[in-house]
Amino acid sequence: GENVEQHPSTLSVQEGDSAVIKCTYSDSASNYFPWYKQELGKGPQLIIDIRSNVGEKKDQRIAVTLNKTAKHFSLHITETQPEDSAVYFCAATSNDYKLSFGAGTTVTVRA
Amino acid sequence: DAGVIQSPRHEVTEMGQEVTLRCKPISGHDYLFWYRQTMMRGLELLIYFNNNVPIDDSGMPEDRFSAKMPNASFSTLKIQPSEPRDSAVYFCASSPSRGGGYNEQFFGPGTRLTVL
Numbered sequence: 189g190e191n192v193e194q195h196p197s198t199l200s201v202q203e204g205d206s207a208v209i210k211c212t213y214s215d216s217a218s219n220y221f222p223w224y225k226q227e228l229g230k231g232p233q234l235i236i237d238i239r240s241n242v243g244e245k246k247d248q249r250i251a252v253t254l255n256k257t258a259k260h261f262s263l264h265i266t267e268t269q270p271e272d273s274a275v276y277f278c279a280a281t282s283n284d285y286k287l288s289f290g291a292g293t294t295v296t297v298r299a
Numbered sequence: 300d301a302g303v304i305q306s307p308r309h310e311v312t313e314m315g316q317e318v319t320l321r322c323k324p325i326s327g328h329d330y331l332f333w334y335r336q337t338m339m340r341g342l343e344l345l346i347y348f349n350n351n352v353p354i355d356d357s358g359m360p361e362d363r364f365s366a367k368m369p370n371a372s373f374s375t376l377k378i379q380p381s382e383p384r385d386s387a388v389y390f391c392a393s394s395p396s397r398g399g400g401y402n403e404q405f406f407g408p409g410t411r412l413t414v415l
Binding site for chain 2: 220222229230231232233234237277284285286287288289290291292
């Protein structure tokens with residue numbers, strides 16, 4: 189099955205700086221890569237996703253890049269704000285629904 | 300819409316007891332997922348349904364776990380008998396099937412299960 193590795197496990201950034209989280213996957217058939225944000229005491233929430241026919245996607249302060257050759261994808265958050273503090277999960281799947289999640293990155297934005 | 304509804308939000312039980320977790324998906328969504336989240340194993344997919352039919356239960360850890368979806372608005376995850384290692388947060392999620400590859404899964408708030 190799919191194996192997704194995520195780094196770093198924790199990330200502390202100064203407010204206004206950028207944050208980058210990286211993931212690698214093992215199954216070359218994977219074609220859908222979502223990112224979820226989980227706040228304390230809540231379920232994960234989709235923040236952005238990308239398909240294998242696209243190299244980069246942006247939505248305001250967040251962007252995701254995908255390198256299918258290297259089998260890795262990254263989340264970039266620019267101009268970080270305190271409300272960006274949360275746990276972020278990457279995921280991958282080849283069938284759109286059976287998601288394999290990374291272990292998560294705890295992001296702390298320091299004021 | 301109220302979103303995905305899960306009950307109970309917290310459950311504390313003793314080893315050997317039966318535990319039933321409940322989920323009401325978002326109306327109109329025809330995919331339903333059960334996940335388990337622990338510090339050691341992260342977020343794991345246990346089982347998912349499409350139109351009330353189980354599609355993939357390969358993530359169900361053992362026979363003590365069972366899931367049902369008797370209708371489009373209700374699903375249960377049952378553990379019998381429960382063990383301390385089942386302690387975790389269990390999430391239910393639902394998703395619509397739409398054209399164009401729209402795949403967002405909407406998660407409920409979770410049920411925190413503690414087995415003593």
